[in-house]
Amino acid sequence: MIVCAHPEPKSLNGSLKDLAVSTLETAGHEVSVSDLYRMNWKTVVDASDHGPDASSPLKVALDAGRAFGAGTLTPDVLAEQEKPLWADTIIFQFPLWWYTMPAIFKGWVDRVFTHRFAYGVGEHSDTRYGERFGEGALAGRKDLLSVTAGGPKSHYAARGINGPIDDLLFPIHHGILYHPGIEVLPPFVLYGADRMTGGDYPQVAKAGDYPQVAKAWEQRLLTLESTEPIAFRRQNFGDHEIPSLHLKEGLEPAGRTGFGLHVRG
């Protein structure tokens, strides 16, 4: 499954999406594409998403969860919930806008990853806080972010002014993908996309950069099955205090802090 979020088909993102489809199909895979701009994807969560199960006043999580259970979510959302269940691998293709995903993509997450489907799954009590972070409806799937960034790579390095790319992507990798159980592959990030191109694929080709980019992307696509996912710590397997869900002391290498705590080894 490929989810793509760029308004211009003839963009670098559009080109990478097309290349992913052709490369994977040539290698014998079935590919389903959710090209959000082409689908005119409804981006905002509101009462109309929950059909007859919308409360007044609206309770976003509860109403969506009840509609999920009753099978009364809207057809566009139901179709998007089916696709990651069907897929073994999911690719998210998007430009980094303001250090995260474009609004239309966040709206795919907000509307498709409903309560009872992607969160609020399993027992919630004083001794257990659901099946998530390594377990959940989408366990067994892998996801790869393919991201274009306008700035140069050095700005996203460990000491770079934007913050480290792994930390910027952590809320997506860990918070959105690993939460419902998806294993997360290391991202494919293209830096300097604006400087090469103004965001425009023909200009990349002209500048001579695109053939190399395409080759690297094909290489990643054809080795997805042998790529090790990021070793995020699972929630329900002994690494955390209950009920605080603090990571137990001493599990991490000395000096590690922040989001890095949630990666093993």
Add this chain to the structure above:
Amino acid sequence: MIVCAHPEPKSLNGSLKDLAVSTLETAGHEVSVSDLYRMNWKTVVDASDHGPDASSPLKVALDAGRAFGAGTLTPDVLAEQEKPLWADTIIFQFPLWWYTMPAIFKGWVDRVFTHRFAYGVGEHSDTRYGERFGEGALAGRKDLLSVTAGGPKSHYAARGINGPIDDLLFPIHHGILYHPGIEVLPPFVLYGADRMTGGDYPQVAKAGDYPQVAKAWEQRLLTLESTEPIAFRRQNFGDHEIPSLHLKEGLEPAGRTGFGLHVRG
């Protein structure tokens, strides 16, 4: 200026927004509200945003920047660019959905914070990479995030399973707000919003939690002027190597890594 992003006026977020308006007006301030759901805010960036300045193929950053320069952005975007210029303080009121802002709010950022207005400002060369991170069109303004989170506070602690709240908010604080020069106040975060309420303000009141919440929020609102902003490092004042924009070695306290590097002291 208050920007609010919740579909239900009778929600905890709606109540906090209303309380902010009444509290600030009573204290003698003028308040402008952008209630994005009530405004039916157009959420996705596309060619129609750039009017006669849209290229084919579309180049999002360049076209928006040209339209900004020519004054041909759409009236809804122009109005929203005026408000933070007019304001001295901006409040963002939103629920944390999937560890970041709802799609409609990201769509406000994507469309309003255009090239040449909020980024791509000033000289870009080998020795200088724009006026940003402490300088820019919105320098002199302050912003406060007022955020509701479904999970309990411990999950967002330094060792909490979700990651530290300061790190989760860093891409907004530093990447979106500090980038065009806004000073960022420590956030007002309400945890356990779902557990109290199902997201519904009358239930909060019933549970007896809301009066205390309201009191804490009024207290924050009435002390905004004396609250110290987060001490993010400025880009163009000697802390960074040129042109890599790596933070110079040795400026931070021992053991500090990740996003924390970008805070002084």
